[in-house]
Amino acid sequence: MSEPLLDLTGVHTRIGAYHILHGVDLQVAKGELTVLLGRNGAGKTTTLRTIMGLWPTAEGTITFEGGTIASRPTPEISRRGIAYVPENMGIFSDLTVCENMVLAATGARRAEHLDPERLEWLFGLFPALRKFWQYPAGLLSGGQKQMLAVARAIVEPRKLLLVDEPSKGLAPAIILNMIEAFRQLKATETTILLVEQNFNFARQLGDQVAVMDGGRIVHAGAMAALAEDEALQKHLLGLSLAAHQ
């Protein structure tokens, strides 16, 4: 594993009376795709939200590129180069696809200010975006919204991309589209932390894997090792990869 771009040490998160994260230790290596796996309620989404500053860090440290970002305001964390795609996609449904993209681009006031080369690349990844460019995003299908959410997050180069369950509720053809998009993104050496429950999806993309349970990381290592170890899969996830295929 190369040097960590993002490093969480002993992170605790409390939301009101609930203690959700109980000392999360997680390293995300630069230029790699790390998958965060775990059952419902394990704390995966809370981990991403804590990194983004959407929930305050109660204890522990979060460092990004060597500087602390724990409990810093979300806009400041974003401006350091971290993009976030939430589980609900966070699409502004009353805005057009174009307006959604413009909002995500620093300094762009209109579509003409977007990097045309990068935009072409994104249209290549997600052709539906070109087609629905001037349409209200609320009219897109679930899969198209997910494409828009990912495209919006990478409309400009980012140092770290946090993505929460991108395959959730998507048709198999769209999932293939999404896998290809993440592969191309990996080729640009973008660091990605991906929360997933679909192990088959995760296996095809992940370099590293961390498994959460009860608000803690209970396993961390190479994805290839977990993908080959059925006993470990059963132990950590309750299901083997074979059951997902």
Next chain:
Amino acid sequence: MTSPTATAPAQEALPRVRTDLVPLLLVPVLALAALPLTGSFSTWVTLTFAGLAMGMIIFIIASGLTLVFGLMDVLNFGHGLFITLGAFMATSVISRMGAWVESPSLGRNLVAVGLAMALAMVGVGAVGFVFERLIIRPVYGQPLKQIMITMGGMIVGIELVKVIWGAQSVPLPLPTALGGSLLFGDAAVEKYRLIATVVGLAVFGIMLWVLSRTKVGLLIRAGVQDREMVESLGYRIGLLFFGVFIAGSALAGLGGVMWGMYQQSVTPEMGGAINILLFIVIIIGGLGSVGGCFIGALLVGLVANYTGFLAPKVALFSNILLMVIVLLWRPQGLYPVVKR
């Protein structure tokens, strides 16, 4: 960058973009429905212009309130204070410009009114700055406390208005050239009501332009839907809200001047009295929707004038009745804002 090789999704048909025009039609339908009831065309024209002018002023005041709610879920029951303050600041300006106000020159009159409006907007915007910092900010996300503290803030503010300007009604006369009526056939339409309608349309047009053509407008529209995502994209929603709050306060100040001139006198209680009307308008329109607020304000203005003429007893509760009818039809208001 690698060439695009991703699997293209199957060709999908382009969905039809449906513009919801039904609420827009309510205003002309209501006006046309009132035509046979009013008895004469000239009376109908007079009432319709009175209703439109009233609606435009209410829109100017309420537009900031609806955006403030839409962006941060802040229920500012102290908005009425800004109306009162704007109106009283205008009395101070107008009283010092007697020669300009009484001059038969339209230009000099407009300078006096324009100055009163500008100073009221700046003054009330400054008060809005302090109000947001001291009163609203400590209670973000606490709706019950917001209601209590903003109402408390308004009560204290109105007492301060009484200390400065006195508790009595203060006249706010229309400048000479802006008084009187224009005759369209037999129908008499007050000049001031025409001016109020034009100013209201101008404010609406500017707001639409800002919301649809500028990045700040995009951010406001996005923030009304999902403020957390706006922050995740690197924007400080608190700063945006702060700006919108100050602009909304300034517009309430402008509305206060216009309402005061509409009534030709101002009282410390005028803002509180209009407050209920404002909430009716923004609920009818859909909380957070500027377009809905505009339609809602026009409906409220027209209904108030038509019922005031046709059935004065019904006029006492006509706006509540209008709200009930609209909400039975569209429980989220005319143009509901899609929130995350």
